[in-house]
Amino acid sequence: MYPHIVSLRPANGGVNNLGFGKDTQNQEYLLKAGAQVCIAEFVGAALCEAVGIEHCQPKVVTMTNLDGAKVHVFGSVLEPSLLNFNMRDIAEWQTVLAMMPRSPFFTKVLAVDLSLGNDDRHQDNWLVRAPSKDSFQHEMLAMDFSNSWPVCIPPHHPRKHPAPNTWRFVRLWSILGITFDHEHFRSICAKISSLDSAWIAGVLTPLVGIWLTHSDQQQIIDWWNSKWQAHLIDVINALETDGDWQ
Secondary structure (H helix, E strand, O other): OOEEEEEEEEOOOOOOOOEEEEEOOOEEEEEEOOHHHHHHHHHHHHHHHHHOOEEOOOOEEEEEEOOOEEEEEEEEEOOOOEEOOOOOOHHHHHHHHHHHOOOOOHHHHHHHHHOOOOOOOOOOOEEOOOOOOOOOEEEEEEEEOOOOOOOOOOOOOOOOOOOOHHHHHOOHHHHOOOOOOHHHHHHHHHHHHHOHHHHHHHHHHHEEEOOOOOHHHHHHHHHHHHHHHHHHHHHHHHHHHHHOOO
């Protein structure tokens, strides 16, 4: 039913990264382990889809563990046309971004990250799609929501992130030529706020029996139904009342 990983190579860093795996059709994935992490990855990808952000496609895949048992893990589909560059090098980032038209992409992703309490949006967890016959421009892709809700319930408050990575990257924006788009930030937050409990239920239902039970699903839905919109108000207020964040 699910793609099965038949070869594996290590990834550089990442607490939850299992490595890069290929299935029987030679499709490559970045693999993640841990039930809550896998759920968070699906929620993050679904939010990106809901608000129109290009992102890696999420998949449930299987692999054989050291005990010989088949287990379910999360896989981010890696496209063959991805640009290979050193994301830890500021100069290379500047070169890549200079090849792209100005867009509110990073502002939109920031809205999703802060909504989900993602404190780990650093330089390494982005992808760039190289030009192809279908697109003549480089395109950014969002990936990696391993530190996001519902790994942490409630989501980390924007001004109380345990890890500094998301804000550390934001403070590089001016060096990289990225600008914060206030209008798009509020627009994306409004779209996220409008997603109701039926939406999150739809995201979680295919994962029941794999990484969560019906009871687990209902607890997450109940939190979303009662707390989500109030949390989004906090997210917006955190940026509007604190000018020393960029």
